[in-house]
Amino acid sequence: MNSNNQTKKIRSVMWIGNGIALIAVLVAIAASWLLYGQTLTLLTENLRERLQTISITEAANIDAKDLAALQVEGDWQKPxxxxxxxxxxxxxxxxKNVVFMYIFRKTKADPTQMEFMGDADSLNPYANTDNNPNNNVDVNGDGKIEPDGPDKLQWPGQPYSEAVDLPEAYAAYNGPLTVKDLYTDAYGTVLTGYSPIKDENGNTxxxxxxxxKADDFFTVTRQTLYPFLIFIAFLICIISILAVTLVYMWRRRAKELTKMDELKDEFLSVATHQLRAPITAIRGSAANILEGTYGAIPEYLTQPLSVINESSRLMANSVEDYLNISRIEQGRMKYEKSTFDIVTVVQKIVSSLAPTAExxxxALSSVGEEKINVYADVGKVNQIITNLVDNAIKYTNTGNITVSVERKGTMARVVVSDTGVGISNKDIGILFEKFVRTRNANKVNTTGSGLGLYVAKMLTLGNSGNIWIxxxxxxxxxRFIVELPVSQGASPTA
Structure with missing residues (x-):
C-alpha cells in the first residue's frame, strides 16, 4: 500500500476516532443525566410511599366521632x-421531616368549600396571638413566630379557602394519594399527601x-449520587484527553505520510522524466537498425536487436504509465478535449497492432458503424484503447480479438473482445487497482506492471466515461468495455 492510501486511511481512522470519542463523551453525559433523573424519580417514589404510609396510618387513628363533635370555633375547648x-x-x-399535619372537610353549607378541623400544633389555636411568649408555637422550627404565615394555627370551622385550587384535596375523599409535583413554601421543598378519614360505615x-419536607431527603440523595457523577466527569475528562492525544498523533502521522507522498511523487516524476529520453533513443535506434537505416545487418543480430526494441517499448510504456499515475495523483493531468471520430481512432489502433497480433x-479485426463522433481527449482515448488491445494480444494465445464500436444512447461504446485466458469473478473486482495482476495473467505474460488498467480507468473517468470488464x-x-460521451453536434477533428 502506498503512502497516499496510508494517508487516506489514517485520515479516515482519525475522523472515526474523533467520532467515537465524541460519541463516548455524549453517551457518558447522557447516561449520567439519565441515571440522575432515574435515581431522583425512584427516590421520590419511595418518599411518596413513605408519606402515604404515614397519612393512612394516622387517618386510621382518628375517631370520626371526635370529628363530629367539632363544628364551630369554640369547640377547640372540648376533649x-x-x-x-x-x-x-x-x-x-x-x-422525621413531617412539617405539617392537619385535618379538613367539606363545609355543610357548600360542599365545594373546605374548612379546617385542626392541626398537629393547634392545641391552643390562639397561642401565637395571645401576646404571651410562653405559649408561642414555632410550627416550622425557623426560630421566628409568624402567626399569619407558616406558624398560623387552626381551629374547628376555620375556612380553608386555598383548597379550591387543590383538586387533590377533593379527590382524596375517594382514596389516599399524593400530589403530582413537589412545591416550595416557607418550609422548603415539600411533598403533600392526603388520606380519607372514614366513619364506622366506611363513609369519608x-x-x-x-x-x-424533601430537602434533607434530596440532600442525602445528592450526597450519594455526587461521587458517582464526579467519577463520570473524571471519566469524560480521561476520554477527552485520550481523544485529543489520538487526534494529535493521527494528524501528525497524516502530515508525515502526506509529506512522504509528495516526496515520492516528486521523485517518481523526476526519475521517469530522466528515463524517458534515453529509452526513447534506445528504442528509436534499435528500430532504425532493424529497418536497415544504417545498412544491412547480419542475420545473427536480428534476434537480439528485436529483443532490445521490444524491451525498450515495454519500458517506455511503463515509464509512460508511471508518469500518468504521477500526474493523476498530483491532480496535474490535463485533458484537451475535442470532437473526433472514434471509429477512425479504433481502426488506426487495430492497424498499428496488427503485426503484433499476426x-x-x-486474428485482430474491428467492426462498427461508419462514424461516431465523441467529445474527449483524443490522445488519452488512443492510449486507453491501445492499452486494452495490447493487453488482449498479450493474454490471448489462440483465437481472435475483435474491437467493436457502437452508439448506446448518449455514449459511444468500444468493446475489446478476446478468446484469451479469461478472468474469475473474484479478480474482476480488483483488476483496475494499481499493481494488480491475476494469477492466470502471470502464467501467460510475466512482463506486465499491473498499472495499465489502472491508468486506463483513470483516463476514462477523466474523459467523463465508464470502463468495466x-x-x-x-x-x-x-470483454473490456469503454464508454465515452457522444459529441453534441460538433464537427469531428480527427
Whole structure:
C-alpha cells in the first residue's frame, strides 16, 4: 500500500476516532443525566410511599366521632379536640421531616368549600396571638413566630379557602394519594399527601393532609449520587484527553505520510522524466537498425536487436504509465478535449497492432458503424484503447480479438473482445487497482506492471466515461468495455 492510501486511511481512522470519542463523551453525559433523573424519580417514589404510609396510618387513628363533635370555633375547648390534636402531634413529631399535619372537610353549607378541623400544633389555636411568649408555637422550627404565615394555627370551622385550587384535596375523599409535583413554601421543598378519614360505615367524613419536607431527603440523595457523577466527569475528562492525544498523533502521522507522498511523487516524476529520453533513443535506434537505416545487418543480430526494441517499448510504456499515475495523483493531468471520430481512432489502433497480433497468429479485426463522433481527449482515448488491445494480444494465445464500436444512447461504446485466458469473478473486482495482476495473467505474460488498467480507468473517468470488464470465467475470454460521451453536434477533428 502506498503512502497516499496510508494517508487516506489514517485520515479516515482519525475522523472515526474523533467520532467515537465524541460519541463516548455524549453517551457518558447522557447516561449520567439519565441515571440522575432515574435515581431522583425512584427516590421520590419511595418518599411518596413513605408519606402515604404515614397519612393512612394516622387517618386510621382518628375517631370520626371526635370529628363530629367539632363544628364551630369554640369547640377547640372540648376533649375531642384535645384527642384529635394530640394524636396529630404525636404522628407529626414521631415521623422525621413531617412539617405539617392537619385535618379538613367539606363545609355543610357548600360542599365545594373546605374548612379546617385542626392541626398537629393547634392545641391552643390562639397561642401565637395571645401576646404571651410562653405559649408561642414555632410550627416550622425557623426560630421566628409568624402567626399569619407558616406558624398560623387552626381551629374547628376555620375556612380553608386555598383548597379550591387543590383538586387533590377533593379527590382524596375517594382514596389516599399524593400530589403530582413537589412545591416550595416557607418550609422548603415539600411533598403533600392526603388520606380519607372514614366513619364506622366506611363513609369519608374528612381528609388528613400531611406535608413532608424533601430537602434533607434530596440532600442525602445528592450526597450519594455526587461521587458517582464526579467519577463520570473524571471519566469524560480521561476520554477527552485520550481523544485529543489520538487526534494529535493521527494528524501528525497524516502530515508525515502526506509529506512522504509528495516526496515520492516528486521523485517518481523526476526519475521517469530522466528515463524517458534515453529509452526513447534506445528504442528509436534499435528500430532504425532493424529497418536497415544504417545498412544491412547480419542475420545473427536480428534476434537480439528485436529483443532490445521490444524491451525498450515495454519500458517506455511503463515509464509512460508511471508518469500518468504521477500526474493523476498530483491532480496535474490535463485533458484537451475535442470532437473526433472514434471509429477512425479504433481502426488506426487495430492497424498499428496488427503485426503484433499476426506474430502470435491471432486474428485482430474491428467492426462498427461508419462514424461516431465523441467529445474527449483524443490522445488519452488512443492510449486507453491501445492499452486494452495490447493487453488482449498479450493474454490471448489462440483465437481472435475483435474491437467493436457502437452508439448506446448518449455514449459511444468500444468493446475489446478476446478468446484469451479469461478472468474469475473474484479478480474482476480488483483488476483496475494499481499493481494488480491475476494469477492466470502471470502464467501467460510475466512482463506486465499491473498499472495499465489502472491508468486506463483513470483516463476514462477523466474523459467523463465508464470502463468495466465482463468475462465468463477462467479460460473463457474477456470483454473490456469503454464508454465515452457522444459529441453534441460538433464537427469531428480527427
Amino acid at each position: 375531642e379536640w384535645a384527642r384529635v390534636v394530640n394524636s396529630l402531634h404525636r404522628a407529626k413529631y414521631g415521623n 367524613v374528612a381528609v388528613l393532609g400531611t406535608d413532608i 506474430a502470435k497468429k491471432l 465482463e468475462s465468463g470465467g477462467v479460460g473463457k475470454g474477456s
